[in-house]
Amino acid sequence: MTRKRRRMAFxxxxxxxxALAAALVLAALEDKVTFFYSPSDLxxxxxxxxxxxxxxxxxVEGSVARxxxxxxxxxxxxxxxxxxxxxxxxxxxxxxxxxxxxxxxGRLVGGAAGxxxxxxxxxxDEVLAKHDExxxxxxxxxxxxxxxxWREDPPR
Amino acid sequence: xxxxxxxxxxxxRDLTCERGGRRLFADLSFALGPGDVLVLRGPNGSGKTSxxxxxxxxxxxxAGRVRWRGRDTRDEPGPWRRxxxxxxxxxxxxxxLTARENLAFWIGLEGGASVDGALEALGLDGLADxxxxxxxxGQRRRLTLARLAARPGGxxxxxxxxxxxxxxxxxxxxxxxxxxxxxxxxxxVATHDGGAFGRVRTLALGGEP
Amino acid sequence: xxxxxxxxxxxxxxRRLSRRVLPWASALAxxxxxxxxxxxxxFAPPDYQxxxxxxxxxxxxxxxxxxxxxxxxxxxxxxxxxxWKHQLADLAARASAPIGACFTAVALITGSLWGKPTWxxxxxxDARLTxxxxxxxxxxxxxxxxxxFDDRERGGRAAAILAVVGAVNLPIVKFSVDWWNTLHxxxxxxxxxxxxxxxxxxxxxxxxxxxxxxxxxxxxLVRIDGESAARRVEVLTRRRAAGA
Amino acid sequence: xxxxxxxxxxxxxxxxxxxxxxxxxxxFFVVTVALFPFGVGPDPALLGRIAAGVVWVTALLxxxxxxxxLFRPDLEDGSLDLLALSPLPLEAAVLAKCLAHWLVxxxxxxxxxxxxxxxxxxxxxxxxxxxxxxxxxxxxxSLTGGIGAALVxxxxxxxxxxxxxxxxxxxxxxxxxxxGVEAAQAGLPALPHILIEAAxxxxxxxxxxxxxxxALRLALE
Numbered sequence: 001m002t003r004k005r006r007r008m009a010f011x012x013x014x015x016x017x018x019a020l021a022a023a024l025v026l027a028a029l030e031d032k033v034t035f036f037y038s039p040s041d042l043x044x045x046x047x048x049x050x051x052x053x054x055x056x057x058x059x060v061e062g063s064v065a066r067x068x069x070x071x072x073x074x075x076x077x078x079x080x081x082x083x084x085x086x087x088x089x090x091x092x093x094x095x096x097x098x099x100x101x102x103x104x105x106g107r108l109v110g111g112a113a114g115x116x117x118x119x120x121x122x123x124x125d126e127v128l129a130k131h132d133e134x135x136x137x138x139x140x141x142x143x144x145x146x147x148x149x150w151r152e153d154p155p156r
Numbered sequence: 157x158x159x160x161x162x163x164x165x166x167x168x169r170d171l172t173c174e175r176g177g178r179r180l181f182a183d184l185s186f187a188l189g190p191g192d193v194l195v196l197r198g199p200n201g202s203g204k205t206s207x208x209x210x211x212x213x214x215x216x217x218x219a220g221r222v223r224w225r226g227r228d229t230r231d232e233p234g235p236w237r238r239x240x241x242x243x244x245x246x247x248x249x250x251x252x253l254t255a256r257e258n259l260a261f262w263i264g265l266e267g268g269a270s271v272d273g274a275l276e277a278l279g280l281d282g283l284a285d286x287x288x289x290x291x292x293x294g295q296r297r298r299l300t301l302a303r304l305a306a307r308p309g310g311x312x313x314x315x316x317x318x319x320x321x322x323x324x325x326x327x328x329x330x331x332x333x334x335x336x337x338x339x340x341x342x343x344x345v346a347t348h349d350g351g352a353f354g355r356v357r358t359l360a361l362g363g364e365p
Numbered sequence: 366x367x368x369x370x371x372x373x374x375x376x377x378x379x380r381r382l383s384r385r386v387l388p389w390a391s392a393l394a395x396x397x398x399x400x401x402x403x404x405x406x407x408f409a410p411p412d413y414q415x416x417x418x419x420x421x422x423x424x425x426x427x428x429x430x431x432x433x434x435x436x437x438x439x440x441x442x443x444x445x446x447x448x449w450k451h452q453l454a455d456l457a458a459r460a461s462a463p464i465g466a467c468f469t470a471v472a473l474i475t476g477s478l479w480g481k482p483t484w485x486x487x488x489x490x491d492a493r494l495t496x497x498x499x500x501x502x503x504x505x506x507x508x509x510x511x512x513x514f515d516d517r518e519r520g521g522r523a524a525a526i527l528a529v530v531g532a533v534n535l536p537i538v539k540f541s542v543d544w545w546n547t548l549h550x551x552x553x554x555x556x557x558x559x560x561x562x563x564x565x566x567x568x569x570x571x572x573x574x575x576x577x578x579x580x581x582x583x584x585x586l587v588r589i590d591g592e593s594a595a596r597r598v599e600v601l602t603r604r605r606a607a608g609a
Numbered sequence: 610x611x612x613x614x615x616x617x618x619x620x621x622x623x624x625x626x627x628x629x630x631x632x633x634x635x636x637f638f639v640v641t642v643a644l645f646p647f648g649v650g651p652d653p654a655l656l657g658r659i660a661a662g663v664v665w666v667t668a669l670l671x672x673x674x675x676x677x678x679l680f681r682p683d684l685e686d687g688s689l690d691l692l693a694l695s696p697l698p699l700e701a702a703v704l705a706k707c708l709a710h711w712l713v714x715x716x717x718x719x720x721x722x723x724x725x726x727x728x729x730x731x732x733x734x735x736x737x738x739x740x741x742x743x744x745x746x747x748x749x750x751s752l753t754g755g756i757g758a759a760l761v762x763x764x765x766x767x768x769x770x771x772x773x774x775x776x777x778x779x780x781x782x783x784x785x786x787x788x789g790v791e792a793a794q795a796g797l798p799a800l801p802h803i804l805i806e807a808a809x810x811x812x813x814x815x816x817x818x819x820x821x822x823x824a825l826r827l828a829l830e
Binding site: 003004055 | 229230232233
């Protein structure tokens with residue numbers, strides 16, 4: 001085999017390997033690799049009480065409450081289909097608002113594995129606010145809401 | 157040189173070598189027929205080792221070609237690699253393996269004749285099952301050269317093969333080369349002692365007359 | 366007397382060109398960055414959600430873009446150097462690496478300063494942040510490898526192989542936010558259905574990005590000049606050793 | 610093909626004879642893992658949580674410490690010249706040497722991992738995924754490591770430099786290796802993570818072959 005022919009054969013083999021790798025990644029992404037769980041995931045899939053997980057979702061409107069000491073915040077986290085009560089002690093990020101997407105890290109306490117018990121609470125030790133890719137001035141956001149194009153209420 | 161392209165086995169044409177931005181030699185041409193021995197001479201740094209490595213295919217030439225039986229050794233390395241045996245400065249001998257295992261590995265990788273015959277040809281048959289770690293420098297050198305003995309009839313490239321060899325072993329090497337040229341083999345050897353190989357042709361590098 | 370083919374000629378021609386381009390690139394960088402900074406920090410509106418914190422974006426996003434662009438340029442130059450052995454490609458790839466490393470560092474630092482107030486954490490091990498950190502390490506490795514050989518040419522080629530191999534990280538950086546559900550937001554500007562960013566913020570952002578790009582070109586030209594001088598010193602040193 | 614296996618067999622034989630390189634790597638792995646309970650305390654819950662990461666990082670270091678010996682001895686005694694000149698393509702020779710490296714480092718580490726996992730009180734359900742993730746991930750470490758080892762041949766301070774080059778390339782393997790085990794710990798399927806590891810492994814084969822061979826040719830010039 002000449003050098004050129006061999007080079008072409010190697011190239012073909014290399015490309016075949018990369019194609020196989022791409023196929024494997026696609027197969028893997030079918031079963032989403034998530035950075036966090038959604039409340040519905042928790043309803044369906046069992047999570048051990050010791051497992052520290054990240055839970056992502058939107059803060060339910062009107063659910064945010066502060067307890068007596070003022071440091072602990074409780075709120076509901078929803079993905080539209082299911083919701084989970086969350087309790088967090090500490091300073092919240094600026095972007096934490098009702099209706100905002102957040103990611104909370106911590107443990108599910110009081111819920112038996114697999115079956116969601118109504119009194120299960122997600123005890124968060126870290127709350128991260130996930131912001132989306134949209135940027136605009138406040139006036140524009142208000143105008144969009146007035147025109148009925150915008151999905152969330154603007155911040156007050 | 158004397159051999160024309162029709163009878164040439166190994167043909168080197170207009171070879172130019174540059175190392176580290178420095179030109180070692182330029183437009184070097186020669187042709188070797190069956191049984192030819194070419195001795196490379198020249199002072200340190202004149203490019204003897206570089207020429208051997210260029211012909212072997214370890215270095216890329218700045219210009220020029222090398223042909224083996226009419227085929228370019230870079231475009232079509234297959235036939236050349238099966239025919240050629242290279243013995244450089246170092247001894248590719250693993251101390252943890254026995255002499256036989258060392259040789260058997262290279263013959264298994266490169267192809268070639270029997271391991272035992274090659275060991276015998278260099279007088280190593282009595283040491284075959286000793287770990288190479290206990291071999292002397294001269295014995296290791298012989299083990300390296302035994303690889304060539306296992307590939308008769310092709311092209312041998314040797315860089316100072318007589319290094320660390322005693323008189324008896326050097327004579328054995330001379331016999332080996334003689335047998336090789338009788339079978340129509342070609343030899344390129346960089347050495348300071350070309351007299352041992354009988355009637356040879358000489359190529360002087362580095363401006364030596 | 367040994368000769369030195371094509372070792373000096375091409376960089377010399379490039380130097381004449383670069384001397385002409387450099388003042389323009391520098392002036393453009395200074396102008397765009399000046400206008401962009403005043404615009405971004407003084408006149409661009411606050412974000413409807415993040416308020417004034419969003420102004421970190423005007424540094425963070427262009428720096429992150431340049432971090433990737435620099436690597437892409439470096440990998441392309443390295444590949445062409447390995448194929449065609451053109452000296453200028455080697456010089457430019459070497460010159461690119463430290464600039465790219467600086468852009469990456471700026472993107473990482475501003476990102477963590479932005480992350481604290483908005484997300485609530487300076488650093489999160491999500492796919493985007495982790496792959497950009499790997500990009501930073503790749504730049505460092507490239508620089509270390511290029512300088513670790515006694516023979517410059519050899520260092521350049523080893524580093525070029527590394528740069529080409531490391532290029533597999535680029536799509537991971539770019540698409541990590543789409544493939545994985547990360548904390549980092551998806552792309553705002555470079556997306557198929559148009560930017561998700563209001564014009565009053567997009568234009569200062571693009572001005573800053575253009576300023577960063579012009580800055581890159583200017584610094585690159587200066588650094589190529591330096592690399593080429595270092596190369597000439599080595600060639601001359603070798604020539605002297607050979608002549609002696 | 611037989612030349613390929615000849616090379617693999619020689620490298621494994623050398624590693625075994627050279628003071629039992631496999632045993633040394635394994636010893637390094639076991640001792641380092643055993644240090645963690647001393648460092649972080651014997652709390653089973655804490656150990657169980659970090660077990661996957663500890664085993665993976667240690668396996669990664671075990672693979673790295675022996676990388677410098679992958680090509681250097683062959684370069685120094687001229688064996689690499691002959692490998693480059695043999696009828697076996699240099700690309701295949703690189704793969705053979707990486708395979709041999711995995712057989713004496715990654716494979717023993719994988720086989721021993723259930724024991725280490727038990728020592729660190731890893732959740733029993735995660736033992737299998739840990740072994741599988743190591744089995745798929747450590748060959749990728751040997752391959753990417755091979756690129757680094759080939760690149761630093763002839764460089765000053767090659768050993769330390771090799772670590773700097775190789776460790777960032779290891780990050781994806783580490784991330785998915787550990788995340789698969791953590792998914793299993795949380796009762797989720799580990800398969801997607803393992804599949805991504807497998808994708809990295811498959812992509813690393815041609816990458817290591819081409820880049821490794823190019824780097825070796827450079828070192829031989």
